[in-house]
């Protein structure tokens with residue numbers, strides 16, 4: 001009996017202890033401010049109101065205001081096409097701007113509505129129309145297929161029929177309609193304006209700087225659009241973005257300034273993507289909560305390493321079968337020796353024997369060489385071209401990833417050579 005009581009008490013104290021450590025280590029006070037992108041649009045807009053750092057996008061906000069303020073005097077501005085790399089704040093800036101602009105217009109007695117459609121996962125023409133109808137009237141259904149496109153168009157017309165003001169339509173990643181975006185834009189830019197009484201302003205966002213080049217010139221001509229560029233953030237911008245977020249979301253007493261500097265530096269070295277910076281911040285804070293209870297540069301380094309591994313894992317999972325076989329052949333031939341270097345011929349030998357044991361028909365050495373270039377491009381191996389002057393060029397292939405990682409991801413042991 002005594003023993004049982006003792007066991008119970010020990011478990012109780014274990015629970016208490018863990019709970020206390022967790023509480024002491026807690027850094028995240030308000031998780032919504034960390035992943036605004038996962039929130040529904042309305043909540044996202046209200047969270048953004050507090051964490052959006054407008055100072056950094058002052059130039060773009062000014063241009064937006066210059067472009068759209070004629071609406072306040074009843075004039076109809078042309079469409080707007082907004083270019084910028086991913087994570088440069090296009091979506092955040094536009095959502096922030098339009099929600100405020102709507103308020104200002106209402107104060108002035110001008111009728112302004114806006115709708116937001118997100119095409120960040122590719123859509124067909126039909127499902128883009130469906131999204132649009134739903135963004136204007138959320139009681140509408142989401143159809144897979146089975147009803148004609150014209151019916152979908154009629155629904156959109158119906159949603160706008162009684163509206164006589166200005167209608168801003170924000171289309172996020174507007175180039176992402178497959179097989180082609182032209183039909184959608186023709187409908188929005190040409191057909192729809194003729195069927196409704198409101199005045200439509202299209203605002204299209206895209207990550208592709210060359211999108212315009214692939215567009216039908218006729219579409220460009222009736223869109224009569226203006227352009228706006230979002231350049232990538234630099235380290236100082238990212239630091240400002242992070243600071244504001246940290247104040248809202250985290251227990252600031254447990255966050256070192258050095259850690260934030262480091263995150264900003266990492267993200268700006270890569271592509272200046274604010275999304276990556278926020279992602280790294282979240283990961284680092286989670287690492288800190290599980291270990292030291294304080295966010296320092298050490299936690300940032302650890303988090304950056306795990307993110308890197310996650311990315312590699314993702315990439316390897318999506319390789320096509322021949323690419324995967326090539327990757328396995330390289331690492332099998334390299335073995336666990338980090339300094340070893342191989343020629344294309346050596347990789348080909350390893351590849352050929354792997355194909356034989358897997359019962360796969362091997363590609364030619366020339367095609368294998370293309371596969372190697374591909375893997376090099378994605379940083380899964382290093383393939384340096386070495387010039388021997390007039391004796392031509394050879395390739396020197398070496399490992400780019402730690403052997404333990406590659407061993408785990410590719411299960412190398414399953415393929416005896």
Ligand SMILES: Nc1ncnc2c1ncn2[C@@H]1O[C@H](COP(=O)(O)OP(=O)(O)O)[C@@H](O)[C@H]1O
Pocket residue numbers: 036037051052053054056057084085086087088089090091092093241274275278
């Ligand atoms: N100026 C900013 N202030 C605060 N957060 C920002 C800012 N710019 C971008 N972000 C954050 O970075 C992430 C990506 O931004 P987003 O606007 O979606 O980029 P894009 O649409 O250009 O790919 C979001 O979580 C967003 O909240």
Ligand SMILES: [Mg+2]
Pocket residue numbers: 090091092172
């Ligand atoms: Mg976006």
